Amino acid sequence: MLTERQARILEFVISEYVENASPVASQYIGEKYPVGASSATIRNEMAELEEQGYLNQPHTSSGRVPTDRGYRFFVETLMHEEDLSWDAQQTIRHQFHQVEHGQADWTQLAAAVLAQAVHNVALVTEPRTDACRIKHLQLVSLHDYSALLVLVLDESRLKQHMLTLDEICTQDQLSATANRLNQQFAGFSAAQLVASDPQIAPTELLVMDAVIEIMSSIDAGSFDDAHLEGLRNVLSQPEFSDSEHVLGLLELLSESNISRSIPLRSLAGGGVTVIIGADNPALPQANEAMRACSVVVASYGSTGDASGALAVVGPTRMHYSHTISTVRYLASVMSELLAEHYE
């Protein structure tokens, strides 16, 4: 158990280390923060904090550095979680203004806004339901025997697919086909499509096969299609000053590996979740670079309905309070937006 004073010192050390990224000395703490004790006393307390696993010394006779456990304690009990400043809120709202003007791929924008606000890597997934449903489909003639299938799913997700037809079709014929299929199948999920055994023409069957394939692959593939922004922010941090680490992180965050390193999908809970360094449950499979990183995740949307996730990835030495409140605020803004635009 930590005494009041030890907790305060831990807080000061973390605050200082987050700022400067170099080990924190007892004397420095004594001078800069109102501990009300000499450096020798602080030294004793720090030794105690180290014994309990909250701090660490890179080498004998250097200052202290917070451990994962230290950060965790800070986040769970020390940190006073404040609402995002009104200024910051305005900045975010302002940047989202473009959405009002019809920008449809707003998850990308959200990732960029988040990355800029927290100066780290941001991930935002598209909103999705358990099983996506057809909102609308359209066929556009490209060539004698080929057509473009445009599929609008719930949450305005757009998918395109090229079809090779078995007979020549005019645009009018294709439109008519699309209309028939819309009448029949609007609102269906992939499972419902498979279950239904409709009487339809061969061409229509060809279209619906493609539709089912697309929708099934979306339902199966999870959050792999997260937008990523702000790589530069995190690569310029001192912990990645050596290029070996940079490559590790880059691999970690490369499109194909994200879902393996960061368990976005397992975080259905309402609030903001913080994963600190080696606590990451995905670590065994993940890259070693993950050990030096923390992740702040939240979901947006409503759990029953469509929902997605947003996350911030950065070094364990991150400004947790600010990051958490930003993520929370952005999640609420995005939930609003989702409700407003898609009901």
Place this chain on the structure above:
Amino acid sequence: MLTERQARILEFVISEYVENASPVASQYIGEKYPVGASSATIRNEMAELEEQGYLNQPHTSSGRVPTDRGYRFFVETLMHEEDLSWDAQQTIRHQFHQVEHGQADWTQLAAAVLAQAVHNVALVTEPRTDACRIKHLQLVSLHDYSALLVLVLDESRLKQHMLTLDEICTQDQLSATANRLNQQFAGFSAAQLVASDPQIAPTELLVMDAVIEIMSSIDAGSFDDAHLEGLRNVLSQPEFSDSEHVLGLLELLSESNISRSIPLRSLAGGGVTVIIGADNPALPQANEAMRACSVVVASYGSTGDASGALAVVGPTRMHYSHTISTVRYLASVMSELLAEHYE
């Protein structure tokens, strides 16, 4: 002017340096390559090559390193440009097989294939015409007062936009509207839309305003929407072992800066263009990191019709012959594909 032997030595030095990334010694060349002269002679020739600006010494008494001029001479006169090996061609064709199965966003795929083939960064832009034309438009009801506008342009480019309507519309009404507009405006360019002064209802006007805006912004914005792949390849090269360079390159290639650093659009010419290091005309505005990079660019598609660009970016020390033939081959494959699928 270079003698026969000097040219051969230059070729050997470049070949060696491309392979090993460390200064090349005269003795080493003599042992490994069939120069037919002693190291002392080679040394004399190298001194001459240095005097003429083809080679450089990092410091007195170290081996030689090719200069930009050396690379340029190599690319322009020394290099025997071979066709891509049949194996490599097959690999590329095989990877493109997915396109046959309907994958519509194949420029992304092309970038990935190219990046992997040349072990560097690859950029591929979407194909585009001078002025894009409407192929098809569709309205999908989202909410009482909001609808999604889905716009299919030539080359199957898909754009979406959210509309706020001034009256409640059912999906049937929206479909009818879309049909009317398709009848009237299919094949129109933005300029033609503006010029035409049709008699249409307020709701339709609202739609067409959005269409015009989207199309104009596409016509104005150039190749900014290039797909980028293979960052890791180039960041793991020894020239970027120190993280300062990494950041420079990252900034260079970040979405917003690409068009400034690499003049893709100015390369309308049919063949493959090679920009070596400081030769880059965009250098003054571009990042300093560009000085250490070469770019191999080609266009695909037909010049009058739709066309796009593909490029490889890597350190000046790159395998030019392989890169050039790969870019050329991929450009031809993509041109074929474009012709085949969209006529």
Place this chain on the structure above:
DNA sequence: TTTAGCAGTCTCCACGGGAGAGTGCTAAAC
């Protein structure tokens, strides 16, 4: 329990010397 003081330890940096790599030059050989 706190604190002043001090010895001890570890990093960091600058300096220096030796090994090694590779060149330039010179003088002899072809």
Place this chain on the structure above:
DNA sequence: GTTTAGCACTCTCCCGTGGAGACTGCTAAA
């Protein structure tokens, strides 16, 4: 005239050394 062997010279790289500086841990006094 061209080529080559030989050698001195230069520069990097690595390693060990040693002093300055930063902090700590410990001890003994307040």
